[in-house]
Amino acid sequence: MTDGADHPGIDLVSRASTSALLAQRLASIARGALSLLLPPSCPACGRGVEGPPLPCRSCDAALRLLWNEARRLEPPEPISPFLYAGVVKDLVRRMKYRGDRAAAGFLGEMMAARLRAIRIEPGQGFLVPVPLHPTRLRERGFNQAERLARIVGRRAGLPLFPGLIRRVRWTGSQTVLDTEKRRAAVASAFRPGKTLARRTVPRGSAILVDDVWTTGATAQACRGALEAAGCVPPILVLTAARAELARESGSDSPSLPGD
Numbered sequence: 001m002t003d004g005a006d007h008p009g010i011d012l013v014s015r016a017s018t019s020a021l022l023a024q025r026l027a028s029i030a031r032g033a034l035s036l037l038l039p040p041s042c043p044a045c046g047r048g049v050e051g052p053p054l055p056c057r058s059c060d061a062a063l064r065l066l067w068n069e070a071r072r073l074e075p076p077e078p079i080s081p082f083l084y085a086g087v088v089k090d091l092v093r094r095m096k097y098r099g100d101r102a103a104a105g106f107l108g109e110m111m112a113a114r115l116r117a118i119r120i121e122p123g124q125g126f127l128v129p130v131p132l133h134p135t136r137l138r139e140r141g142f143n144q145a146e147r148l149a150r151i152v153g154r155r156a157g158l159p160l161f162p163g164l165i166r167r168v169r170w171t172g173s174q175t176v177l178d179t180e181k182r183r184a185a186v187a188s189a190f191r192p193g194k195t196l197a198r199r200t201v202p203r204g205s206a207i208l209v210d211d212v213w214t215t216g217a218t219a220q221a222c223r224g225a226l227e228a229a230g231c232v233p234p235i236l237v238l239t240a241a242r243a244e245l246a247r248e249s250g251s252d253s254p255s256l257p258g259d
């Protein structure tokens with residue numbers, strides 16, 4: 001039994017590795033074709049990178065700092081991978097105003113990583129994206145919160161329930177409102193989903209998903225609507241980033257994003 005080809009075990013192994021090699025080869029051809037269409041770039045700054053579209057070296061360092069800053073502010077809520085500043089602001093803006101899927105993909109992955117880190121596993125909850133008003137949805141063409149929630153759902157193994165609440169008031173751009181005005185504007189903006197029957201509410205914790213946590217006003221308003229829809233507290237909040245409001249207390253916050 002010196003010739004490996006005569007040994008059925010080895011033959012199987014070599015056939016298996018041939019098909020594995022073929023699969024690898026095809027995958028690399030597919031990647032090559034894709035990279036011809038879309039050269040890999042950093043999802044945060046758009047600069048070209050070698051290999052997969054991950055943050056470039058300088059964005060990666062900045063992201064690590066903002067990840068650590070967000071840990072410093074936790075708990076209590078929200079569950080957020082990043083502080084909303086610098087390169088994370090750029091990522092959120094790319095995702096939201098340019099519909100950049102690489103930025104959404106990266107932020108969604110990091111949100112799922114944060115859920116895993118605090119041991120929220122499949123079967124322990126379900127995701128509810130903060131809805132946009134239909135007028136705003138028509139304008140933008142997509143709901144950034146829903147886009148993030150879909151990525152988180154796939155990565156974290158959690159189901160998505162986008163119809164549980166709806167937005168009935170268009171509060172317009174909130175970027176120029178101060179905390180109190182924002183809270184008042186958003187307080188009555190959400191209602192339970194129209195067609196929702198109590199028995200359709202899934203088990204586990206509702207996890208509200210949004211792009212940025214600012215004052216907590218949106219989350220508070222959504223909580224009320226979710227409870228009216230039959231969700232049982234605690235209702236958790238997961239965002240891609242959180243603003244640090246302590247440094248801006250009482251003043252207008254023109255740097256905060258609107259919905």
Ligand SMILES: [Zn+2]
Pocket residue numbers: 042043044045046047055056057058059060
């Ligand atoms: Zn970069």
